[in-house]
Amino acid sequence: GFWTPSVINTMVLGPADYVFTPDAGQCGVEITMTIVIDDEIVPEFTQIGPLCLNSTAPTLPTVSNNGITGFWTPAAINTTVLGPADYVFTPDAGQCGVEITMTIVIDDEIVPEFTQIGPLCLNSAAPTLPTVSNNGITGFWTPSVINTTVLGPADYVFTPDAGQCSVEVVMTVNIDSPVIINIETRPATNGLPNGEARVIASGGLAPLEYSINGIDWYPLNEFNGLAADVYTAYVRDARGCEISQEFTITNSVVAEVLVSAQEVESCLNVPIELPVFSENFIDVVSFTLVLTFDDAMVTYLNLVNVHPLLEAISPPSIELAAGQITIRYSAAPGSVTLPTNAQLFGILFNGMNPGNVNFNWSFDECLILSAEGYEIPKSLVPGSVEILPAPALQVYAGGTFCEGDSTIFRAVNQDAQLLNYVWTRPDGSLFNNRELVLNPLQISDNGVYNFMATNPEGCSVTETISLVVNPGAFVNISDTDSLCAGTMHFLDAGSGFETYLWQDGSNLQTYTATEAGEYRVEVVNSYGCEGSSSVWLVPCTLELTMPNAFTPNGDRINDVFKPVLLGDITPSRFLMQIYNKWGELVYETSDYSAGWNGFVKGSLAPAGVYAFVINFEVPGYINVTVKSPVRGSVTLLR
Numbered sequence: 001g002f003w004t005p006s007v008i009n010t011m012v013l014g015p016a017d018y019v020f021t022p023d024a025g026q027c028g029v030e031i032t033m034t035i036v037i038d039d040e041i042v043p044e045f046t047q048i049g050p051l052c053l054n055s056t057a058p059t060l061p062t063v064s065n066n067g068i069t070g071f072w073t074p075a076a077i078n079t080t081v082l083g084p085a086d087y088v089f090t091p092d093a094g095q096c097g098v099e100i101t102m103t104i105v106i107d108d109e110i111v112p113e114f115t116q117i118g119p120l121c122l123n124s125a126a127p128t129l130p131t132v133s134n135n136g137i138t139g140f141w142t143p144s145v146i147n148t149t150v151l152g153p154a155d156y157v158f159t160p161d162a163g164q165c166s167v168e169v170v171m172t173v174n175i176d177s178p179v180i181i182n183i184e185t186r187p188a189t190n191g192l193p194n195g196e197a198r199v200i201a202s203g204g205l206a207p208l209e210y211s212i213n214g215i216d217w218y219p220l221n222e223f224n225g226l227a228a229d230v231y232t233a234y235v236r237d238a239r240g241c242e243i244s245q246e247f248t249i250t251n252s253v254v255a256e257v258l259v260s261a262q263e264v265e266s267c268l269n270v271p272i273e274l275p276v277f278s279e280n281f282i283d284v285v286s287f288t289l290v291l292t293f294d295d296a297m298v299t300y301l302n303l304v305n306v307h308p309l310l311e312a313i314s315p316p317s318i319e320l321a322a323g324q325i326t327i328r329y330s331a332a333p334g335s336v337t338l339p340t341n342a343q344l345f346g347i348l349f350n351g352m353n354p355g356n357v358n359f360n361w362s363f364d365e366c367l368i369l370s371a372e373g374y375e376i377p378k379s380l381v382p383g384s385v386e387i388l389p390a391p392a393l394q395v396y397a398g399g400t401f402c403e404g405d406s407t408i409f410r411a412v413n414q415d416a417q418l419l420n421y422v423w424t425r426p427d428g429s430l431f432n433n434r435e436l437v438l439n440p441l442q443i444s445d446n447g448v449y450n451f452m453a454t455n456p457e458g459c460s461v462t463e464t465i466s467l468v469v470n471p472g473a474f475v476n477i478s479d480t481d482s483l484c485a486g487t488m489h490f491l492d493a494g495s496g497f498e499t500y501l502w503q504d505g506s507n508l509q510t511y512t513a514t515e516a517g518e519y520r521v522e523v524v525n526s527y528g529c530e531g532s533s534s535v536w537l538v539p540c541t542l543e544l545t546m547p548n549a550f551t552p553n554g555d556r557i558n559d560v561f562k563p564v565l566l567g568d569i570t571p572s573r574f575l576m577q578i579y580n581k582w583g584e585l586v587y588e589t590s591d592y593s594a595g596w597n598g599f600v601k602g603s604l605a606p607a608g609v610y611a612f613v614i615n616f617e618v619p620g621y622i623n624v625t626v627k628s629p630v631r632g633s634v635t636l637l638r
Contacts, residue, residue, distance in 0.1 A: 001028065010037050041097045043068040043089055048077070050105040052165035055079050060087060068097040082108050110166045112137040112158055117146065119205075121241035122177035124148050129156060129171075137166045151175050151203070177241035178204035180233060186337060187252040188228045189283050194371070195226035195249035197233065204237030211236075214244070252282060259289065259344070259366075261359050261383025267459030268354055269390035271301060273346040274383055281338040283371045286330040290362035291347070295323040297357040297387065298349040303327070305346040309336050316345065324362075335371035351387040359383040388457040391419050395451055397436075398465040402529030403472030406439030409449065409465065417455045424450040441469045473497060473531030475523045477511075484540035484569075484622065485516035491535070497523040513537055541623040542569040546612070549635040552598030561634050562595025563614060571616040578634075579611045586610070598636055607638045 001022040009016065015036045022028025043064035051057060057077035063069050070091040078085065084105045091097030112133035120126060126146035132138050139160040147154065153174045160166035181200045188195035199210050199221045209217040211234040228251035236242040258279035266272040276289075306315055310329060313336065319326040325347065338344070361380035368376045397409035411421060411434050423431040426447025438445055446469040454460040477491040491511045493500055500507050503520045513519045513535075520534035543566035550561040563576070571592055578587040578596055586605060587596040598605055614630040 001026075008035055013037050013039055038096055041066065041068060041091075041095065043070065043091060043097050043100050045089070045100075045102060048102065048104050050107045051077065051079050053079060053082060053106055053109050055165075060089075064089070064097075068092075068095055070095075070097065077104055079106050082106050107165050110135065110137060110164065112139065112160060112166055112169050114158070114169070114171055117171065117173050119174040119176040119239070120146070120148050121239065122148060122151055122175055122243065124241075129158075133158070137161075137164055139164075139166070146173055148175050151177065151179065176204060178202070178208055178235040178237050178243050180235055180243055180245045183233055183245060183247040185247060185249055187250040188226065189252050189370075192372070193225050193227040194283065195228060197223045197226060197231065197247060197249065199223075199233045199235060201235045201243070204235075204241055205239050207238060209236050210234070258379045258381070259361070259368075260381035261291070261361075263384050265386045265388060266351065267388050267390045267457070268351045269459065269461060272298065272349045272351055272385055272387070273304060274349065274359060274385060275305075275346045276344045276383075277341055278338060278344050279341060281336070281342065281344075283335045283337055284376065285332055285335045285369050285371045285373075287328075287368040288366060289327045290324060290365040291327070291359055292324050292362060293349075293359050294357055297352055297355060298385070299352065300325055301348040301350050303345050304348050305343060307338060307342055307344055309338060310344070326365075349385070351385075354387050354389040357385045357387065359385070388459050389417065389455065390459045391417055391453045391455050391461045393419075393453055393461055395463045395465070397449065397451070397463070398467050400468040400470065401441050402470050402527065403443055404440045404474070405469075405472075406437070406441060407467075409436040409438070409451070410434070411451065411453060413453075419453045419455055422452045422454075424452075438467075443469055443471065445469050470527035470529055471525065473523050473525040473529045475521065475531045475533045477519070477521055477533045478535035480535070482536040482538050483513075484619075485514070485537040486539070487514065487619075489513045489537065491519060491521070493521045493523055493533070497525050499524045539623070540569050541625070542571065542618050543625045544614075544616070544630065545625075546614075546630065546632055547634065548632075549637055550598070551637045552604065553638070560595035560597050561612075561636075563592060563630075565592065569618065569622055571618050573615075573617040575615045577613050579613075580605070581608060581610075592616070605636060607636050609633050609635050 001020050004019045004021065008018065015034050018033045018035060020031050020033065022030070044066045045061060045064055048058060057079050060072040060075070060077065062071060068091050070089050073088045073090065077087065084103045087102050087104060089100050089102065091099070113135045114130060114133055117127055126148050129141040129144065129146065131140060137160050139158050142157045142159065146156065153172045156171050156173060158169050158171065160168070178201050181202055184198040184200065186196040197212070201208055201221065207219060209219060210221045211217045212223055212231050214232070214234050217236070226249045228249050230246060230248050232244050232246050234242060234244045260277050262275045262277070264272070264274060300320060303316060303318060310316065313331045313334065314329070316327050316329040319328070360382045363380055366378060366380060368378050370376050392414040394412045394414060396412065399407065401407055409423060413419060413434070421432060421434050423436045425431065426449065445467060447467065449465040449467060451463040451465060452460050475493050475497070477493055483489050489512070491513055493509050495509060500509055501522045502511050503518065511519065511521065516537050516539055518534055518536050520532065522530065522532045524530050545564045545566070547561065547564070550558045552559050574592040575590050576588070577585060580586050586600045611633050612631070614628070616628045618624060
């Protein structure tokens with residue numbers, strides 16, 4: 001049969017009838033089928049987002065609000081990329097549902113912005129930390145309150161409230177005020193208002209100002225003319241941050257000044273320093289010190305290690321006389337106070353002879369004055385120096401040499417002292433002996449050598465020696481001492497030398513030799529180093545003789561049959577064969593120095609006559625007394 005209409009139309013919503021008419025002759029009846037065309041269903045979802053960057057994303061629902069099931073592409077929301085992204089929902093089959101797209105926006109994280117707080121003064125009233133940022137982010141701080149009781153920077157963390165797509169930020173608040181590190185004081189003396197204070201401070205915003213009453217401020221940190229009392233030092237910086245600390249000026253009763261020379265030991269060959277120390281050196285305006293000594297034992301050199309407080313005002317002056325030195329100093333119009341047991345200066349002398357030297361003060365000529373103008377009582381302690389003998393040496397060493405030369409570094413002891421010697425090579429290695437032998441000299445020997453000789457008293461002398469080793473002129477015109485005359489030899493002294501001189505006056509690099517005699521070349525390189533090489537050309541003859549009998553009886557006399565070679569020439573190829581009387585080969589060797597010991601296959605051969613054949617070769621320029629092959633016979637005797 002057939003349908004009317006013949007094709008289902010899905011383009012029109014609602015029911016439609018389709019009639020089936022049987023073909024003729026089948027006794028069938030028409031029937032009608034009603035087909036309903038339903039509308040497409042659009043899945044409905046609650047919009048997701050916007051979401052924060054890197055936040056935890058919600059799960060995409062697999063069932064729509066209007067009951068359509070399906071799946072998403074992509075299957076999960078990606079919050080790691082900024083901006084909008086499309087997610088497509090595809091309904092499961094058989095639901096008349098259509099694909100839909102949900103666009104989800106990922107917003108960037110917002111950085112809260114705040115006006116920087118501080119720097120703040122130590123112990124000042126701190127402002128409140130704002131709970132809303134300049135760009136509208138709300139949150140809380142950790143710690144929640146600024147602490148101004150501790151100097152230095154401190155971090156305060158702002159944590160945004162949830163749901164604002166914002167990040168934590170850190171504000172560093174600096175508590176910066178002046179800090180009094182120390183207050184250096186100098187006591188008043190004898191009840192006078194002459195005490196001093198020096199306030200040492202750091203930190204804060206420069207410049208700093210100083211006060212000792214909190215009213216009058218000064219840019220300098222030193223205060224003079226203070227009587228014995230309790231004071232308060234104040235320091236403030238350019239922001240007005242202020243700090244204070246109490247200090248006390250004490251009263252000191254000036255006692256006598258002690259000036260003492262020391263007792264020292266020194267070696268004869270080094271300058272001798274005689275240190276001079278002091279006690280109670282307080283408020284001294286000037287001094288005159290006179291020291292006497294034996295000028296046959298020492299001579300004055302100069303004043304050294306003057307105390308920096310003296311040197312800063314004016315260095316002491318020196319007057320010399322025979323066996324006497326006068327040291328004068330003036331700090332006027334000020335004065336100088338030195339710490340306890342401070343070194344005033346050192347007096348440098350040069351020792352003339354070993355022995356003891358006494359240094360005495362001329363008490364009546366020594367004078368120490370205070371800032372108030374009165375003479376300060378003094379106590380003077382003499383000093384002494386023991387001058388120890390030094391090694392007496394003459395060192396012979398160093399210079400410029402050629403590689404391959406030899407030299408000896410030698411120290412000559414000029415008196416009877418027992419000395420310890422140490423040579424230090426350029427590579428740091430040590431050698432303990434009076435002499436250092438360098439033979440042959442190598443390039444690695446080049447450099448600076450240090451020498452020290454020390455006596456039992458610990459006194460030493462040192463020398464610095466320079467050794468220069470230039471590359472040698474090494475030449476070789478032959479690998480052997482002699483060559484055969486009668487053939488041409490090309491002798492090459494090698495390139496790179498400044499001059500060449502052969503035995504006949506030739507000055508070329510190479511030389512051709514044929515005749516017998518000595519051939520010699522002398523060369524000089526660019527450093528002036530000389531070298532030479534020579535070779536002899538001698539007549540060459542190979543003399544070969546054969547014994548006619550041997551007795552292999554183990555007495556080590558004529559036990560082995562072998563050729564006798566006379567002269568220094570040996571064959572370049574050699575073969576000796578020995579046959580018995582039946583023509584059988586009983587022995588064979590290619591070593592001309594070996595020979596037949598009379599054994600055949602481990603057993604001693606019978607006595608009798610044996611034939612031999614010797615084949616050999618030598619270069620064409622070698623003379624031979626016999627020609628190859630050499631044939632003959634030998635008798636084996638019992």
